């Protein structure tokens with residue numbers, strides 16, 4: 001089954017294609033939007049080894065001339081240093097303004113490649129080919145592209161929409177279980193903020209999903225991607241509503257930063273969602289039953305609901321104060337009020353923040 005969701009935006013709209021075998025259709029999907037010619041694929045050695053040949057084959061048979069550039073695997077590549085090396089490589093190859101740049105990989109490759117595509121010669125066409133669960137449900141869609149600055153997450157970035165998102169769910173078959181779990185955190189996030197039906201589906205099907213049953217995964221990817229598209233269409237520039245996609249991230253980004261990125265994004269968001277849900281319960285906004293359902297589904301995905309680190313609270317607090325969702329110096333938390341609804345709060349008593357951090 002292949003799903004096609006259309007992202008309708010004021011300036012640039014694009015399709016998100018999700019399903020088994022989509023990678024092999026990428027050449028044709030791109031040809032519908034672009035004339036033939038050079039395209040540059042950016043990937044890492046892990047993903048490149050698995051999927052670069054298949055991608056270049058479909059691109060070539062649709063009339064493109066692909067070139068592949070590889071950057072090291074890992075969050076450390078989401079940096080200005082790697083972006084600089086990519087600019088040099090693109091310039092050396094005389095890549096022009098009209099040459100599309102394709103991101104083949106997870107969220108790291110997507111965010112980095114998008115950042116480079118947005119800024120190289122002030123912007124070249126960009127395509128997302130996400131190969132992790134996290135990237136298929138979240139980072140591949142919506143145009144947030146960024147690099148980290150030191151330990152600060154996504155400190156330099158842009159809103160730069162792709163022309164096409166091609167998500168082949170069979171690529172999830174080679175994804176390590178740890179990364180399925182990381183991606184599941186963002187699926188759970190989408191369900192808690194906006195989709196109670198998806199939440200109930202996750203409660204009922206978590207073992208099957210973790211076992212990588214592709215049909216079940218494809219349904220979950222499609223459903224979570226719809227949540228993301230729906231929110232982005234209403235608030236592309238992250239002025240208000242889109243903040244709900246940050247549920248779990250105020251704490252989560254701090255956990256990533258304090259761990260020096262040893263804790264992966266999804267895992268950190270899981271800890272962050274558990275913290276935000278406990279905060280909502282503590283403030284009387286969330287029932288005990290819903291808190292328990294949220295914690296249970298996170299744990300069923302094999303994700304943590306707390307962090308064991310000695311005296312981490314002050315460092316976490318300092319890291320949280322670098323969050324982008326600070327409003328007039330006040331931390332903004334996205335807090336669940338039920339399964340499928342969240343609300344933003346900037347007035348949480350510092351004592352309660354400290355209590356939740358502890």
Ligand SMILES: NC(=O)c1ccc[n+]([C@@H]2O[C@H](COP(=O)([O-])OP(=O)(O)OC[C@H]3O[C@@H](n4cnc5c(N)ncnc54)[C@H](O)[C@@H]3O)[C@@H](O)[C@H]2O)c1
Nearest residue numbers: 046106107108109131132134135138139144171174175265
């Ligand atoms: N832009 C956004 O809206 C957005 C949303 C969520 C997360 N993010 C960012 O995404 C990043 C995390 O992305 P991620 O979780 O995809 O991590 P990742 O990109 O590091 O990928 C995880 C690991 O899986 C490997 N991999 C990728 N696809 C594979 C496949 N099909 N088979 C085998 N191995 C594969 C990668 O090489 C890597 O080792 C973070 O930097 C986070 O901040 C951005």
Ligand SMILES: O=C(O)C(=O)C[C@@H](O)[C@H](O)[C@H](O)COP(=O)(O)O
Nearest residue numbers: 138142144153154242245246249324
């Ligand atoms: O698309 C969005 O908007 C999100 O917030 C999605 C998040 O899952 C993602 O991690 C995003 O990169 C966080 O953005 P930031 O603006 O808080 O850095």
Ligand SMILES: [Zn+2]
Nearest residue numbers: 186249265269
């Ligand atoms: Zn995220």
